[in-house]
Amino acid sequence: MIEETKRIGMERFFGSYQSMFFITLTMFIIYPFVVSDYYIDVAFFFGIYALLGLSLNIVLGEVGLFDLGHAGFYAIGAYTTAILNTKFGVPILILLPLSAAAAALFAYLVCSPIIHLRGDYLCIVTIGMGEIVRIALINNPFNLTGGPNGVYGIDFPSFGGPFVIDSSIEYYFLIWIVVALSIYGLIRLQNSHIGRAWNYIREDEVAAGASGIDVRHYKLLAFVLGAALAGVAGNIYASKLMCVSPESFTFWESCLMFCIVLIGGMGSIPGVLIGAAFISLFPEIFRPFAMYRMLIFGTVMILMMMFRPGGAWPRKRGGIGFASIFAKKDVTDD
Amino acid sequence: MDVFLEQLINGLTIGSFYALIALGYSMVYGILKLINFAHGDFFALGSYVGYTVLVFGSAVITTHFGLWGGLMAAMIIAAVCVAFVGIMVERAAYRPIYPAGRLPAVVSALGASIFIQNTIMVIWGPRYQAYPASLIPNIHIQIGGLHITMLQIVILIMSFMLLGILYWIIQKTTFGAAIRATALDKDTASLMGVDFNKVIFFIFTLGPALGAMTGVMVGMYYRQISFTMGWNYGLKAFTATIMGGIGNLPGAMFGGLILGVLEMFGAAYISAAWKDVFVFLILILVLIFRPTGLFGEKVAEKV
Numbered sequence: 001m002i003e004e005t006k007r008i009g010m011e012r013f014f015g016s017y018q019s020m021f022f023i024t025l026t027m028f029i030i031y032p033f034v035v036s037d038y039y040i041d042v043a044f045f046f047g048i049y050a051l052l053g054l055s056l057n058i059v060l061g062e063v064g065l066f067d068l069g070h071a072g073f074y075a076i077g078a079y080t081t082a083i084l085n086t087k088f089g090v091p092i093l094i095l096l097p098l099s100a101a102a103a104a105l106f107a108y109l110v111c112s113p114i115i116h117l118r119g120d121y122l123c124i125v126t127i128g129m130g131e132i133v134r135i136a137l138i139n140n141p142f143n144l145t146g147g148p149n150g151v152y153g154i155d156f157p158s159f160g161g162p163f164v165i166d167s168s169i170e171y172y173f174l175i176w177i178v179v180a181l182s183i184y185g186l187i188r189l190q191n192s193h194i195g196r197a198w199n200y201i202r203e204d205e206v207a208a209g210a211s212g213i214d215v216r217h218y219k220l221l222a223f224v225l226g227a228a229l230a231g232v233a234g235n236i237y238a239s240k241l242m243c244v245s246p247e248s249f250t251f252w253e254s255c256l257m258f259c260i261v262l263i264g265g266m267g268s269i270p271g272v273l274i275g276a277a278f279i280s281l282f283p284e285i286f287r288p289f290a291m292y293r294m295l296i297f298g299t300v301m302i303l304m305m306m307f308r309p310g311g312a313w314p315r316k317r318g319g320i321g322f323a324s325i326f327a328k329k330d331v332t333d334d
Numbered sequence: 335m336d337v338f339l340e341q342l343i344n345g346l347t348i349g350s351f352y353a354l355i356a357l358g359y360s361m362v363y364g365i366l367k368l369i370n371f372a373h374g375d376f377f378a379l380g381s382y383v384g385y386t387v388l389v390f391g392s393a394v395i396t397t398h399f400g401l402w403g404g405l406m407a408a409m410i411i412a413a414v415c416v417a418f419v420g421i422m423v424e425r426a427a428y429r430p431i432y433p434a435g436r437l438p439a440v441v442s443a444l445g446a447s448i449f450i451q452n453t454i455m456v457i458w459g460p461r462y463q464a465y466p467a468s469l470i471p472n473i474h475i476q477i478g479g480l481h482i483t484m485l486q487i488v489i490l491i492m493s494f495m496l497l498g499i500l501y502w503i504i505q506k507t508t509f510g511a512a513i514r515a516t517a518l519d520k521d522t523a524s525l526m527g528v529d530f531n532k533v534i535f536f537i538f539t540l541g542p543a544l545g546a547m548t549g550v551m552v553g554m555y556y557r558q559i560s561f562t563m564g565w566n567y568g569l570k571a572f573t574a575t576i577m578g579g580i581g582n583l584p585g586a587m588f589g590g591l592i593l594g595v596l597e598m599f600g601a602a603y604i605s606a607a608w609k610d611v612f613v614f615l616i617l618i619l620v621l622i623f624r625p626t627g628l629f630g631e632k633v634a635e636k637v
Contacts, residue, residue: 125618131611262440302427
């Protein structure tokens with residue numbers, strides 16, 4: 001009898017999403033205390049990719065705009081941090097919102113004239129934008145970006161006094177707290193009229209425009225918000241590595257972000273986390289295979305699309321992904 | 335003036351490479367609406383196969399076929415091998431994913447690209463490889479102040495011949511008409527008796543084969559090849575495709591030529607380091623004012 005109650009109790013406990021969430025959360029908190037610095041850094045880069053995936057997910061997943069130049073915004077954020085910190089000594093934490101603002105402003109200026117382009121034409125223009133940013137960084141305009149070598153000697157984030165983020169474990173918590181806050185904000189966005197307008201535009205742009213949604217405005221908003229989040233990722237990345245160089249912001253990086261969103265599932269926040277985990281952890285796990293690991297990586301990408309074309313954790317129609325964890329009621333139907 | 339002509343010839347040479355690769359892109363693009371990221375890697379693979387034929391078959395080639403025969407053999411063997419790979423990739427990586435829509439196919443294409451790129455690395459090693467020197471007699475030709483090499487002339491003639499043949503196939507033959515019809519409207523074309531599977535087979539043979547031949551020519555022209563070079567050429571060719579107007583095959587050809595010439599003029603008259611910025615800026619300007627490319631038709635919004 002007692003055994004029976006125990007079993008049912010366990011089933012209830014593991015059966016509900018809420019408990020899953022808390023188990024994962026506990027694991028996340030315990031993780032850095034039980035593994036070596038190397039694995040903490042792996043988890044840190046998982047966090048960076050998660051943040052980048054979330055930022056591209058706004059543009060690609062929510063609004064359905066093909067953006068293959070997202071590394072450009074990431075670069076703007078990282079270089080804003082690097083230059084202002086090394087040349088003018090601005091503290092990293094103050095630069096966090098500033099980098100986001102710089103990337104957002106850049107996105108606004110660049111995307112305003114091209115936002116009317118459709119589908120693949122927009123795609124190639126964003127590719128071009130990303131490449132222009134990268135080449136410009138290599139060519140060292142006004143002696144600011146340090147050319148191919150990049151900028152060195154970026155500070156640690158400091159809260160003043162002895163509270164300095166300078167170890168792997170502290171960076172781990174910094175990035176994951178930022179990711180958690182972003183996820184919270186993005187869930188709220190998904191449920192707001194902005195999120196609904198975005199999804200409407202993704203499903204049918206003409207109908208959305210006809211029912212009074214300012215398509216241009218909401219598309220630009222998506223680019224600006226996505227770029228801001230990528231700028232935040234750039235800031236943390238720059239201070240963690242203490243140096244930035246153009247080779248971290250190639251077209252390849254944009255493609256990886258694109259894959260994170262699609263492997264996880266368009267517009268799905270838990271999907272983005274799965275995609276980011278795949279992109280950042282897979283090459284680490286398969287390190288023993290040395291030169292064959294990228295071969296396996298490519299094959300697995302194809303296989304995933306073959307067996308789960310909608311992504312690993314696709315977003316249900318009308319559903320809101322992660323939010324169902326917190327919700328008491330079933331929210332899947334409209 | 336001489337600098338201008340020299341840069342024009344350089345630009346046309348590079349442009350014709352872009353055009354040949356862009357054709358393969360555009361054919362797949364027009365019919366499947368798929369950005370075939372693996373196409374640049376077909377080109378790199380062709381370059382490596384040609385390299386192997388020229389280096390390891392050089393004894394046989396020089397004794398039996400002579401220089402031109404050897405070059406032809408390298409190009410044809412590369413074309414056949416890569417066409418085979420192209421069909422295999424289509425069967426394995428794209429065909430099962432068509433029904434799911436075009437975005438999953440893009441990820442699959444990226445996966446195929448990583449796969450081919452790393453296969454090349456595993457087989458030929460990660461270092462740069464060098465094509466044999468002076469395959470074509472190193473003759474310099476002086477016309478007035480204009481200074482060009484025999485190699486450039488040969489490459490230019492070969493690539494323009496290929497472009498001409500392709501233009502003829504696409505515009506004049508039944509197969510070309512089938513491709514164009516399918517690109518315009520797949521369903522109606524199949525109602526008119528166009529076999530969709532045959533068209534796909536054809537474009538995945540022809541596109542990679544062309545890419546491979548371009549790869550051999552690029553190897554001969556620059557003499558240095560690396561397993562990652564497909565990525566860069568693929569990006570430029572994709573740019574050319576869009577610049578010419580998606581799915582418009584002659585447009586892709588001219589897009590490639592224009593891109594090559596722009597790049598060389600940008601390098602000569604503005605700055606070599608900023609030439610790609612120049613190219614992409616022009617692309618963005620073109621698209622701002624002509625949102626469907628230089629030769630694209632005006633498409634009405636469907637409701």
